[in-house]
Amino acid sequence: MSFEKSCGAIVFRDALTEDGKKQRFVLMIKHSPASNHSFPKGHVESGETEHETAVREVFEETSVSICIKSSFRHPVYYHPRPGVKKEVVYFLAHTDQIETSPAVGEVASVEWVPVEKAPALLAHENDRRVLSHAIAFCKGK
Numbered sequence: 001m002s003f004e005k006s007c008g009a010i011v012f013r014d015a016l017t018e019d020g021k022k023q024r025f026v027l028m029i030k031h032s033p034a035s036n037h038s039f040p041k042g043h044v045e046s047g048e049t050e051h052e053t054a055v056r057e058v059f060e061e062t063s064v065s066i067c068i069k070s071s072f073r074h075p076v077y078y079h080p081r082p083g084v085k086k087e088v089v090y091f092l093a094h095t096d097q098i099e100t101s102p103a104v105g106e107v108a109s110v111e112w113v114p115v116e117k118a119p120a121l122l123a124h125e126n127d128r129r130v131l132s133h134a135i136a137f138c139k140g141k
Contacts, residue, residue, distance in 0.1 A: 001083050001084065001085055002083060002084050002085075003084075003085050003086075003087070004043065004080070004084060004085070004086040004087070005043070005044050005086070005087045005088075005089070006041045006042055006043050006044065006053070006057075006086065006087070006088045006089070007041060007042070007044055007050045007051075007053035007054040007057065007088070007089045007090075007091070008039050008040050008041025008042065008054055008057055008058065008088060008089075008090050008091075009027075009039065009040065009041075009054045009055075009057075009058050009066055009068065009090060009091045009092065009093040010026060010027075010039055010090055010091070010092055010093065010130060010131060010134040011026065011027035011039075011040070011058060011064065011066050011093045011094070011095055012024055012025065012026055012027075012092070012093070012094050012095075012115070012134075012138070013025045013026075013027070013094070013095055013096065013097070013098070013112060014094075015098075023114060024114070024115045025112040025113060025114055025115065026039075026112070026113055026115050026118050026131065027039070027040065027058070027062060027064060027095075027100070027110065027111075027112060027113075028110070028111050028112075028113050028118065028121065029061055029062060029102070029107050029109065029110050029111075030107070030108050030109045030111075031106070031107060031108060032108045033108050033109070035108070036121075036122070036123035036124065037111075037113075037118075037121040037122055037123070037127075038122070038124070038127055039090065039127065039130070039131075040057055040058040040061040040062050040107075041054070041057055041088055041090070042056075042057035042060065042061065050073075050089050050091070051068050051091065054066075054068065054089075054090075054091045054093070055068065055093075058093065060103055060106075061102070061103045061106060061107045061110070062100050062101070062102065062103070062107070062110045063099070063100055063101035063102075063103075063110075064095055064097050064099075064100055064110075065095060065097055066093035066094065066095050067093060067094055067095065068091045068092065068093045069093075069094065070091075070092050070137070072091060072092035072133075072134060072137045073089060073090075073091060074089070074090045074091075074130045074133050074134070075087055075088070075089045075090075076088045076089075076090065076126040076129075076130055078126060088126075090130050090134070092134050092137060092138070098112070100112070115131075115135065118131060119131060119132070
């Protein structure tokens with residue numbers, strides 16, 4: 001069995017609504033118009049730390065610069081194809097950047113989704129679970 005490792009981030013951005021209330025958004029991507037929503041992530045390159053990979057991959061896929069400032073680290077394991085085990089390590093990140101730009105040829109769309117609407121857009125239980133853990137982590141601070 002071969003092993004693959006990727007790192008990514010659950011990226012939050014806070015904004016004020018018209019009535020002055022805080023609303024939290026999460027950065028989500030789609031690899032093709034018909035694909036499922038997910039979070040930006042990618043393979044670890046030689047010599048990179050997990051944090052460096054997450055920051056680089058989020059920027060490469062979305063053009064969003066992020067800051068990882070917490071101890072949140074959530075690994076997810078799955079088998080993307082027979083004979084392959086994959087680990088994806090997600091970090092919690094924040095940004096104030098609104099503008100996004102999908103990586104041409106790799107990402108079809110990038111969206112800022114209200115956090116309360118995000119779980120319904122996620123097809124994979126692993127993605128829903130990591131988002132839930134990230135939200136709980138923020139509430140516990």
